[in-house]
Amino acid sequence: MLPDLLIQREEKAVVFEFVDEELQPVVGVPRPDAEERGPLSSDGSLARDADLGYVHDIAVDSEDRLLILERIDPPGSAAGFQVRRVEHDGTLVTVAGTHSPHPGGPFSDEAAERAAYPPDGSDASSLVIHEATAIAGGADESVYLQTTRSVLAIEDGMVRRILGGGNQMPPAPDGGPFEEGTDASSVAYHVGLPGSLSVNAEGEVLTRMDPVPQHDEDAYAWQLTGGGGRAQSIADASAQESSTTTIYTSADGEAMIASLVGGGATWLDETTFAIRTSHKDEGAIIVLADVHT
Incomplete structure (x- = not known):
């Protein structure tokens, strides 16, 4: 279970597990309003005791490891996030993401475009994640990332765009769901929180x-x-x-x-x-x- 921002400020952990009809803290010491650039706890730190910035979402990958989307910049409209993973030995490792060049915002149109539509094959460690809305685990240890204008896959340390980047709306034919499709890269994708x-x-x-x-x-x-x-x-x-x-x-x-x-x-x-x-x-x-x- 992931508490929201207000509760993360007050709790003694960031992620909880429901065991034997009780919520038990399992990951992170919350510091969601930290003013220093992160990550607050480096790779190799024990996740249970790690200082963590605001965690926006959690997921589980194909190897049953916890994924977290952690803010690594001071609070701001364009603060950067990292996707981090809790290994089976309980330590943290970074999967993708780096600091935002202008965490207080606003982003330039060019910078926002690069963040939403990075070239396929880009290094995941250089990906600026500033408007992420959700993460999910895929097959073969891949991680999927939803931004407000795209869906990206992180595979073997590289980024691949799954959805978004064009100017078309998905067709809505009279026959109902799944009747007609279009190239996912041509879709003018947009989602809010x-x-x-x-x-x-x-x-x-x-x-x-x-x-x-x-x-x-x-x-x-x-x-x-x-x-x-x-x-x-x-x-x-x-x-x-x-x-x-x-x-x-x-x-x-x-x-x-x-x-x-x-x-x-x-x-x-x-x-x-x-x-x-x-x-x-x-x-x-x-x-x-x-x-x-």
Whole structure:
């Protein structure tokens, strides 16, 4: 469990584990408002006792190691983050990220462009991560990073862009989810906070995106099975008022709309994902869906 910023300021640890019906501290001594440039604890430090800047997100990689997204610059609108990993021996190691050249902001347009769309093959250690919203673990120890304008993969110390960088919106055909795709690098991707990112073992990505205009709500409403009439009414109602989009990106780089209903989606296995949807008057449900069905 990762507490939010306000709670991180007050707690005795940054990351907690739920064991035997109790929350137990497992990683980090929080110093989220540290004014010095980090990392506050160097690689090789024991993660349990390490001083950590504000941690924005956590994930687990394919080897069951904890990943953390830690701020390494003093608080500011363009502060830099690092992706760090807790090894099986309990020590910290840096996976990607470096200091922001202007942590107080604002970034120049050119600098923001480089941060969102680094060239494929760039050294992960030189990546400026200043607007990250979520991280996720992928296959073969890869790490995926969602920024507000792109999704990046970090593989063997190098960066590869998965989604974003163009000027097209994903097609929203009348037939519903997964009907039509486009080159993921051509998508004008943008997401605000909170982010949402999930990767399965096949390298397929689910990520939240800001609204897609001119979509057909009826075509993209959930047709629920086994959920009962109330569940279907919640899905129908949320389809009419919610415009949060879930984008599916295949392993070969094709982006499609998976849902226009609900919030962030997460993989349960290689083909099934879960998504929460709600309506202010009706309540909330969790829907399970299979890709392409």
